[in-house]
Amino acid sequence: MPIPDARVLTSTRAIALQSEILVAGPLFPERLDSPVVLPESPITELMPGDRVRVEGVIVDTSAEPLAASEVESLWFQCGSNCYLMGSRLDRSLGDVDCDAVEDYDLDSRCVLGTGDLGFEFDLPPLTQRAANTENMYLFAVFAWGGRRAEDCWEARKALDGSLDGCAFVNHTVELGPRWLLQVHADAEGLETVVPLEHVPFAAFLQAANHPPFLAGISLGVDGSLNSLVAGAEAPELAFPIPVRRGQTLDIVPVLDEDAQLLQTIINTTDPDGLVFVPWPEAVNFRHYTTAGLRTPAAASDSLEVQPALLSLERAELVVEQSAEVGEVLRVVLVVSDARGGDVVRWLAFEVVE
DSSP states (O other), X not given: OOOOOTTBOSSOEEEEEEEEEEEOOXXXXXXXXXXXXXXOOOOOOBOTTOEEEEEEEEEOTTSOBOOGGGEEEEEEEETTOSHHHHHHOOGGGGTOBGGGOTTOOTTXXXXXXXXXXXXXXEOOOOOHHHHHHOEEEEEEEEEETTOOHHHHHHHHHHTOSOOTTEEEEEXXXXXXXXXXXXXXXXXXXXXXXXXXXXXXXXXHTOOOOOOOOEEEEEEEETTOOOEEEOOBSSGGGOOOEEEOTTOEEEEEEEEOHHHHHTTOXXXXXXXXXXXXXXXXXXXXXXXEEOTTEEOOTTSOOOOBEEGGGTEEOOEEEEEOTTOOTTOEEEEEEEEEETTSOEEEEEEEEEEOO
């Protein structure tokens, strides 16, 4: 019996979780400004004191995203990690609201609150752990189809209830830019990852991270020369591309090289901070499809970026013989970077004779 392709949307699924600054806090306002003009997009690298929104992307079997009004969510802050909570289902997290925690900071384990698809909160004070790892860990419970998020959470903890209409997502909020965060750590009396006097001045000028900048999506059919198409920001905006049963589709997100190179990270692997090098940011993508499209058995599952070339591996899909003429098939692409940035795009294909 063949193993089902996990990329085919056979049920409603959470496919991405995005975080961005709504209102910047008082720390380093210059981090929001790039030395050059970049395409407008959210900032996904955050600082203590920022007003932040985190929001899920949940799609049904038609690759249609659920509206905020259809979803309820429950949000936890996990302290040093969410894995203990995920494996042991730590019941104590459901007992304490973050507002009630004395000396609340980035290491606290508590309930942030409830929302719809998203949730807004103020990023708490820095800790030594967060200064070292440069992130904050969240855990989200989503519910839809008439379910309540609290019911989903109780069912998961009890291990004896249905989890239909529920999703559970670990999410890492990235803090930064890295070297400005270390300056803040030093000002708070915390240890820095390397001595700040070793950090080159240019590193402190690194702007905060944006999600990957896309130039479009390269599409080829049956080995034809690929053409660049614009991925839609919502499924209803995706103009259906005609395809026939049995045809093979090659799909590759194409990065805006000029904009993406400005996301280069100045970093060091030297524990003493004596050698700094610019690193092109790693970008990868994953895809999900409606029924009627499948991944060939021989297709590569490797979707990692080639950083020096800013090029991504392809996703290869075949239009199933069972697809009906007139049926619209959809592909959802999630393009992610290494610092909390996600871009979601839709493609649509209409089956013709």
